[in-house]
Amino acid sequence: MVGADTHTGLARREVLRGIALGALLPALGGLAAPLHAAELDAEGPGERETSAALLRQMFPHAAFAPAFYDEMAGRYLEELAARPEALAEHRRGLALLDASYIAPFAQLPAVIQRALVARVDQEPFFTAYLMRGAELVYRDARVWDALGYEGSSVEYGGYLDRGFDDIDWLPGAGEMQ
């Protein structure tokens, strides 16, 4: 298992070099999108549904309900409403996903969705949504609960008496202290 992951490790270091690395930091997300004013009125069908399905492909967690991705997609679209150029770019990207002629993106099987997303994952609309989406999803307290992250601790006196050293599975634990 471990040996097989060499490629994964390298891939993490190499693949998406184009993503704004500064955007990795809290509060520095958001990419500028090129201006295409003519596309502003091109509202696609099921914009929210497609956005939600795309977000779920980006961050698929079995424990998260579809309604959660829908809520987060809605928040992203609200944010874009104040940035017409970015909204136009986002819509242009959604149109690429909805242009399969089989069915709207949101109604496609997951395996086909993944293949379609892989074709657009270097597009500016995608990287912008990916970075902001990561903030929307992983800053949410319900997600922290699902993943097992306990967050702020100062109000509880820290983790000193709440498990900072409670690991119990190490072989020979205690022998090496």
Added chain:
Amino acid sequence: MTTYSLDDSSVFVVIGSGAGGGVLSRELASRGHKVVCLEAGPRLTLGDIVNDETEMFNKLTWLDPRMATGKPDPRFPVWGCKTVGGTTMHWTGACPRFEPHEMRARSTYGDMPDTTLVDWPVSPEDMAPWYDKAEMRMGVTGTHGNPHLPPGNNYKVLEAGARKCGYTDMDTHNMAINSVARDGRPHCRQLGFCTSGCALGAKWSTLYTEIPAAEETGNFELRPGCMVTGLEVGEDGRIASVTYLHEGQSITQKARAVSIAGNVVETTRLLLNNRSERHPDGLANSSGLVGRNYMRHFTIQVMGVMPGKVHFYRQTHLAGVVRDERAHRPERGFAGGFLISTVPFTPEVLAKNMLVGGWGRDLTRVLDKYEYLAGMLLTGEDPPQHSNAITLHPEARDANGLPVPVIHYEDHPNTIAMKEYAWKAGRRIYEAMGAEEIVEMGDYIPATHNMGTARMGEDPKASVCTPYGRTHDVANLFVSDGSLFPTAGGCNPTLTIVALAMRQAQHIDGELRAGRL
């Protein structure tokens, strides 16, 4: 509260209130010298510090525009802090000393193409007592009778794996975090938000140690929210005054002498931006080396999905260290070495780091195992290169009308070779503990370890400052931050910045008393 008149030309002006400026201020004030400290950022209180990385990032970070060429991301090419306390608010508290071989880098490593490797003009023997003083001042754990911090989960995994790999030199590190209550501050309660400011004040930061101690002397005035823009040279060739912006007003303070400790970007900008007939290439820049030899340690990570739960966020960020790879062993294929320590990530920062490598299940199958993750940080020496430099953009100006700094940085082949080795070494440690999956992550986010842009040395043609951090060109101008480092070593710089500032303060005190300043 002590205040000084703008016309008082007997004050020593310190620019910056972090590890260098905060310590120098206290040292000079406690020796009876009048000090005015100008800090660009605001003065927070412990009540302003919350356990929220995003909120604290915005409160603490220097977010004025910078540009970049080469490797760094132009949107965030360098990390510094704009707050009273500077990067001592953000740092992890790790306090390793430079190793003697690192201070003799040129002699130890020999010729390394495309570098400006030198030996430090200060010997390890000269530094030793100053390291002692710095450790005592900061209450560094594992030194001078201060107990180590207790081992927590993330460190226990690192330690167990490292021992299986044959490593032997490891513990919970030498940390400027109180393991017991001391210096009027409580002991660490393992909040897990060290780099967002310590809400308890258990971690040493000049905000609540050196700065109030300086104020208690009655010889010190802190002026927060003051962005220095100019250093005026008098006819005698000395700095006569310092000009700064405060709430939109330009204010000039007369000065007896000045020290700059703005972290390398701001220190460089201030020197390069103050040109005159006497200093056509910028203040103290007759060597042409101001801004050159910019160094930063690489900080790469390895995450392991372990067989049992770790909860790696439930403790100090840097919860322990393995030192065995710090030595210089050229048979590994590179000069110098690196430290292996722990690091946790919040789900958000982990996700954003991993997004560099992909999306979908590759990402979420690791995040789904968040409770099972162990994390390590690998930090290694970066050799000085003349071409790695901070310059000023010829036209772009920020909101203060100051030229935007341009950061140029590329990894040296020695650094690339060390990183490749370090990733493998880190991977082996978690493999030895039965990790289900291992994720290697690169140095996308710069460390706050910034060094080298006003290097000290004996030769005015080959260095900017003397071995005491006094500029060769301007008799009453000093530098007191990581800019002074001739080489970077393989360890966190803050302890050395503090030790150098304490040593410099003694030198300045002597010069002031002898009437030479």
